[in-house]
Amino acid sequence: xxxxxxxxxxxxxxxxxxxxxxxxxxxxxxxxxxxxxxxxxxxxxxxxxxxxxxxxxxxxxxxxxxxxxxxxxxxxxxxxxxxxxxxxxxxxxxxxxxxxxxxxxxxxxxxxxxxxxxxxxxxxxxxxxx
Amino acid sequence: xxxxxxxxxxxxxxxxxxxxxxxxxxxxxxxxxxxxxxxxxxxxxxxxxxxxxxxxxxxxxxxxxxxxxxxxxxxxxxxxxxxxxxxxxxxxxxxxxxxxxxxxxxxxxxxxxxxxxxxxxxxxxxxxxx
Amino acid sequence: xxxxxxxxxxxxxxxxxxxxxxxxxxxxxxxxxxxxxxxxxxxxxxxxxxxxxxxxxxxxxxxxxxxxxxxxxxxxxxxxxxxxxxxxxxxxxxxxxxxxxxxxxxxxxxxxxxxxxxxxxxxxxxxxxx
Amino acid sequence: xxxxxxxxxxxxxxxxxxxxxxxxxxxxxxxxxxxxxxxxxxxxxxxxxxxxxxxxxxxxxxxxxxxxxxxxxxxxxxxxxxxxxxxxxxxxxxxxxxxxxxxxxxxxxxxxxxxxxxxxxxxxxxxxxx
Amino acid sequence: xxxxxxxxxxxxxxxxxxxxxxxxxxxxxxxxxxxxxxxxxxxxxxxxxxxxxxxxxxxxxxxxxxxxxxxxxxxxxxxxxxxxxxxxxxxxxxxxxxxxxxxxxxxxxxxxxxxxxxxxxxxxxxxxxx
Amino acid sequence: xxxxxxxxxxxxxxxxxxxxxxxxxxxxxxxxxxxxxxxxxxxxxxxxxxxxxxxxxxxxxxxxxxxxxxxxxxxxxxxxxxxxxxxxxxxxxxxxxxxxxxxxxxxxxxxxxxxxxxxxxxxxxxxxxx
Numbered sequence: 001x002x003x004x005x006x007x008x009x010x011x012x013x014x015x016x017x018x019x020x021x022x023x024x025x026x027x028x029x030x031x032x033x034x035x036x037x038x039x040x041x042x043x044x045x046x047x048x049x050x051x052x053x054x055x056x057x058x059x060x061x062x063x064x065x066x067x068x069x070x071x072x073x074x075x076x077x078x079x080x081x082x083x084x085x086x087x088x089x090x091x092x093x094x095x096x097x098x099x100x101x102x103x104x105x106x107x108x109x110x111x112x113x114x115x116x117x118x119x120x121x122x123x124x125x126x127x128x129x130x
Numbered sequence: 131x132x133x134x135x136x137x138x139x140x141x142x143x144x145x146x147x148x149x150x151x152x153x154x155x156x157x158x159x160x161x162x163x164x165x166x167x168x169x170x171x172x173x174x175x176x177x178x179x180x181x182x183x184x185x186x187x188x189x190x191x192x193x194x195x196x197x198x199x200x201x202x203x204x205x206x207x208x209x210x211x212x213x214x215x216x217x218x219x220x221x222x223x224x225x226x227x228x229x230x231x232x233x234x235x236x237x238x239x240x241x242x243x244x245x246x247x248x249x250x251x252x253x254x255x256x257x258x259x260x
Numbered sequence: 261x262x263x264x265x266x267x268x269x270x271x272x273x274x275x276x277x278x279x280x281x282x283x284x285x286x287x288x289x290x291x292x293x294x295x296x297x298x299x300x301x302x303x304x305x306x307x308x309x310x311x312x313x314x315x316x317x318x319x320x321x322x323x324x325x326x327x328x329x330x331x332x333x334x335x336x337x338x339x340x341x342x343x344x345x346x347x348x349x350x351x352x353x354x355x356x357x358x359x360x361x362x363x364x365x366x367x368x369x370x371x372x373x374x375x376x377x378x379x380x381x382x383x384x385x386x387x388x389x390x
Numbered sequence: 391x392x393x394x395x396x397x398x399x400x401x402x403x404x405x406x407x408x409x410x411x412x413x414x415x416x417x418x419x420x421x422x423x424x425x426x427x428x429x430x431x432x433x434x435x436x437x438x439x440x441x442x443x444x445x446x447x448x449x450x451x452x453x454x455x456x457x458x459x460x461x462x463x464x465x466x467x468x469x470x471x472x473x474x475x476x477x478x479x480x481x482x483x484x485x486x487x488x489x490x491x492x493x494x495x496x497x498x499x500x501x502x503x504x505x506x507x508x509x510x511x512x513x514x515x516x517x518x519x520x
Numbered sequence: 521x522x523x524x525x526x527x528x529x530x531x532x533x534x535x536x537x538x539x540x541x542x543x544x545x546x547x548x549x550x551x552x553x554x555x556x557x558x559x560x561x562x563x564x565x566x567x568x569x570x571x572x573x574x575x576x577x578x579x580x581x582x583x584x585x586x587x588x589x590x591x592x593x594x595x596x597x598x599x600x601x602x603x604x605x606x607x608x609x610x611x612x613x614x615x616x617x618x619x620x621x622x623x624x625x626x627x628x629x630x631x632x633x634x635x636x637x638x639x640x641x642x643x644x645x646x647x648x649x650x
Numbered sequence: 651x652x653x654x655x656x657x658x659x660x661x662x663x664x665x666x667x668x669x670x671x672x673x674x675x676x677x678x679x680x681x682x683x684x685x686x687x688x689x690x691x692x693x694x695x696x697x698x699x700x701x702x703x704x705x706x707x708x709x710x711x712x713x714x715x716x717x718x719x720x721x722x723x724x725x726x727x728x729x730x731x732x733x734x735x736x737x738x739x740x741x742x743x744x745x746x747x748x749x750x751x752x753x754x755x756x757x758x759x760x761x762x763x764x765x766x767x768x769x770x771x772x773x774x775x776x777x778x779x780x
Contacts, residue, residue, distance in 0.1 A: 030502070030505065032509070033486075033505050033506065033508065033509035034486045034489070034490065034505045034508075034509075036486070036490055036702070037486070037489065037490045037493065037501055037502070037505055040490065040493065040694075040698065040699075041498055041502070043698075044364070044498075044690075044694050044698070045364040045498060048690065048693075048694070049360065049361055049363075049364055049690075050361075052357065052360075052686070054353055054354060054356075054357035055354060055357050055358070055361070059319075059322070060361060062319070062322075062323065063322065063323060063326040063358055063361055063362075064361070064365060066323040066326045066327050066330075067326050067327070067330045067362060067365040067366065068365065068499065070326075070327045070330045070331060071330060071365065071366070071462065071497075071499060072201065072203040072204065072463070073202070073203040073462040073463040073499075073503065074462065074499035074500070074502070074503055076502075076503070076506075077498075077499040077502060077503075093314055094314060094315065096163075096164045096166070096167070096314075097312065097314035097315050098315070098323055099164070099167065100164065100166055100167045100170065100309065100312075101309055101310075101315070101320060101323055101324070102323075102327060103167070103170065103309075103627075104304070104305040104309055104324075104627060104628055105324060105327040105328065105331065105627045105628065105629060106327065106331070106626070106627045107201075107623075107624060107625045107626045107627045107630075108170075108171055108174075108175060108207075108624055108625065109198065109201060109203075109204035109207040109625060110204070110627075111167055112160070112167070112171070112204070112206075112207060113203070113204055113206070113207075115160065115163050115164045115167055116163065116206075118163065118164075119162070119163035119164075166312070170304075170308060170309075173308075174300075174304050174308070174624070175624040178300065178303075178304070179300075179620065179621055179623075179624055180621075182296070182617065182620075184613055184614060184616075184617035185614065185617050185618070185621070189579075189582070190621060192579070192582075192583065193582065193583060193586040193618055193621055193622075194621070194625060196583040196586045196587050196590075197586050197587070197590045197622060197625040197626065198625065200586075200587045200590045200591060201590060201625065201626070202461065202463040202464065203462070203463040223574055224574060224575060226423075226424045226426070226427070226574075227572065227574035227575050228575070228583055229424070229427065230424065230426055230427045230430065230569065230572075231569055231570075231575070231580060231583055231584070232583075232587060233427065233430065233569075233757075234564070234565040234569055234757060234758055235584060235587040235588065235591065235757045235758065235759060236587065236591070236756070236757045237461075237753075237754060237755045237756045237757045237760075238431055238434075238435060238467075238754055238755065239458065239461060239463075239464035239467040239755060240464070240757075241427055242420070242427070242431070242464070242466075242467060243463065243464055243466070243467075245420070245423050245424045245427055246423065246466075248423065248424075249422070249423035249424075290632070290635065292639070293616075293635045293636065293638065293639035294616045294619070294620065294635045294638075294639075296616070296620055297616070297619065297620045297623065297631055297632070297635055300620065300623065301628055301632070304628075305628060328629065331592065331627075331629060332593070332721065332723040332724065333592040333593040333629075333633065333722070333723040334592065334629035334630070334632070334633055336632075336633070336636075337628075337629040337632060337633075356683075356684045356686070356687070359684070359687065360684065360686055360687045360690065363497075363687065363690065364497060364498055365497045365498065365499060366496070366497045367493075367494060367495045367496045367497045367500075367721075368494055368495065368691055368694075368695060368727075369495060369718065369721060369723075369724035369727040370497075370724070371687055372680070372687070372691070372724070372726075372727060373723065373724055373726070373727075375680065375683050375684045375687055376683065376726075378683065378684075379682070379683035379684075426572070430564075430568065430569075433568075434560075434564050434568070434754070435754040438560065438563075438564070439560075439750065439751055439753075439754055440751075442556070442747065442750075444743055444744060444746075444747035445744060445747050445748070445751070449709075449712070450751060452709070452712075452713065453712065453713060453716040453748055453751060453752075454751070454755060456713040456716045456717050456720075457716050457717070457720045457752060457755040457756065458755065460716075460717045460720045460721060461720060461755065461756070483704055484704060484705060486704075487702065487704035487705050488705070488713055490699065490702075491699055491700075491705070491710060491713055491714070492713075492717060493699075494694070494695040494699055495714060495717040495718065495721065496717065496721070550762070550765070552769070553746075553765050553766065553768065553769035554746045554749070554750065554765045554768075554769075556746070556750055557746070557749065557750045557753065557761055557762070557765055560750065560753065561758055561762070564758075565758060588759065591722065591757075591759060592723070593722040593723040593759075593763065594722065594759035594760070594762070594763055596762075596763070596766075597758075597759040597762060597763075
């Protein structure tokens with residue numbers, strides 16, 4: 001057994017738990033663009049970092065929503081992680097609360113952009129339930 | 131009389147003066163996504179900050195155009211504030227001059243993104259006049 | 261009773277709970293530089309945001325440590341909030357875990373700068389105990 | 391002969407070498423929005439900086455791809471410079487390698503956004519060849 | 521007459537008007553580190569941009585104080601431009617007002633860092649008068 | 651043989667080649683603050699990324715100098731990587747050229763901060779030779 005495969009498998013399992021089985025096709029499309037970045041993404045953030053015992057997955061997703069709100073430009077990644085946060089136990093209200101708090105640290109434009117992204121995710125979930 | 135309402139009213143009046151009556155529907159859509167962020171936005175930036183006597187509204191909008199150009203990612207907010215700047219007395223040439231100066235502090239990509247947004251606002255105004 | 265005072269009092273109480281009584285002299289020094297920014301700081305982040313029920317203080321401080329790590333430049337504020345996080349129940353290991361996770365979202369330089377700041381706070385606490 | 395024209399001509403020649411003759415219409419559209427920013431862009435980055443002897447054009451474009459990946463928000467400029475990098479001798483694999491390395495310094499969201507942009511440019515080139 | 525010298529002379533004259541005669545030794549120290557960056561700095565921002573007629577020098581310095589506050593990391597440049605703003609007619613209260621407004625767009629950490637820098641400049645001016 | 655050790659060993663060897671044997675004590679001090687971040691740093695950037703064949707070490711260090719100049723706040727990491735760039739074959743003039751080019755993409759404050767850091771490294775090297 002090759003050790004590299006083990007990290008990849010652990011990372012992929014974490015991604016499926018966080019993002020649902022839809023992650024497989026998203027990952028396939030990233031692999032088509034850059035197989036090496038896809039591999040690094042599975043192995044470093046999701047195998048090495050998210051699986052560490054120090055914080056539970058829900059807390060980690062909350063921190064990531066905060067981080068992506070502060071960065072401001074990566075709304076596509078924020079969308080994925082808001083979905084992920086909902087999947088691992090965050091409520092929509094908690095996500096909105098995180099975004100509101102980030103207005104203090106990164107300004108209102110950061111919060112306004114993130115709220116639009118959050119609303120679009122919550123809209124999808126509502127539609128999916130009907 | 132509830133004190134919180136007074137701040138809200140003052141903020142809403144400032145927003146209408148800056149952005150025109152169209153702000154009411156924009157605010158309604160933000161309230162649908164996050165009523166608390168909408169309230170904070172009306173009360174902190176627009177009631178507490180923009181109404182302060184130290185700088186006039188036109189100067190404040192020029193500073194905000196500079197700030198949003200530097201941040202780079204919030205082009206939707208920049209669009210709103212370019213409209214606001216025009217409403218409170220800035221000329222299109224002054225807005226382009228601010229954006230050009232920001233090339234010095236945040237680089238040419240920031241200025242190029244902002245100029246595209248400014249041109250789209252100026253185009254709307256020109257159309258509205260015809 | 262002036263409504264503004266109520267927000268200020270609530271904000272100051274939150275700041276003392278988070279940062280300890282040492283916050284009073286830090287606030288006095290900020291007031292000497294800009295009394296209006298000091299007032300806004302007490303009233304908006306600490307009265308309006310941190311007292312909201314949606315997230316507990318410990319979670320809020322964790323999110324703020326993440327936000328300041330991502331921003332990178334505000335190491336003085338990060339230092340204060342790492343102290344605050346310890347005061348409201350975070351462990352040093354949790355703070356290091358947050359910083360490590362931020363390497364994924366803002367890169368290793370952000371995490372390395374934050375770890376130096378965290379180590380300096382943990383060093384103070386260790387000294388204070390001896 | 392006016393000296394200002396000399397810088398402009400040298401800048402324009404550099405831009406054509408880097409971006410191909412298509413740059414003329416892109417520049418015309420920028421000139422319509424802000425003739426002064428267009429002139430500054432031709433003269434400062436492309437006449438004063440890119441023509442300097444210290445680094446060859448290929449290395450300069452690699453550095454610019456790194457810079458734009460790190461900034462994150464200017465994906466339109468990144469698209470132009472990925473095309474430029476290909477024109478002056480970079481391979482698609484080198485561009486992907488630069489983007490992957492930037493995950494270390496600006497985080498995975500920066501790299502993921504840039505990879506999508508790179509893939510869209512490589513897709514165009516592939517289509518153009520067919 | 522060499523055309524390049526004219527831009528340099530015009531830029532240097534602008535810098536002396538904005539920063540006072542002390543700028544000569546600051547520039548000498550930059551020239552020792554990188555003569556080419558020093559020349560670009562004199563020629564592009566201070567000859568090409570600050571001398572343009574569209575905005576007066578006082579407004580330009582206010583915009584620059586806003587921009588540097590938003591960027592957060594360049595406190596040394598912010599210090600120079602706060603001195604410059606005072607030299608071309610800004611009051612300390614206006615500078616503090618700009619910084620306070622930036623809390624809305626770049627968050628409180630940006631404003632807090634800038635206020636400390638402003639206070640250190642105002643302290644120098646007060647000392648110099650005694 | 652444990653697979654994790656192999657990545658660590660490869661990363662450490664790369665770090666020694668880039669930064670010289672002095673890296674061992676810097677790493678020890680990071681390990682004292684956060685052993686896990688130290689391990690991630692050795693393994694992900696230096697074992698997984700810098701050892702990849704697509705770009706040589708000198709090019710990689712040039713890209714990193716560009717990235718850190720653009721980020722602006724991590725001057726300590728920039729200092730290390732300027733030393734690293736010199737160690738793997740960059741000349742001081744090439745480093746200054748990279749920094750000058752970054753004025754175009756991240757603005758003059760970014761370039762000015764980086765030039766000061768570069769000058770301090772070049773000063774050390776000059777002293778060490780005497």
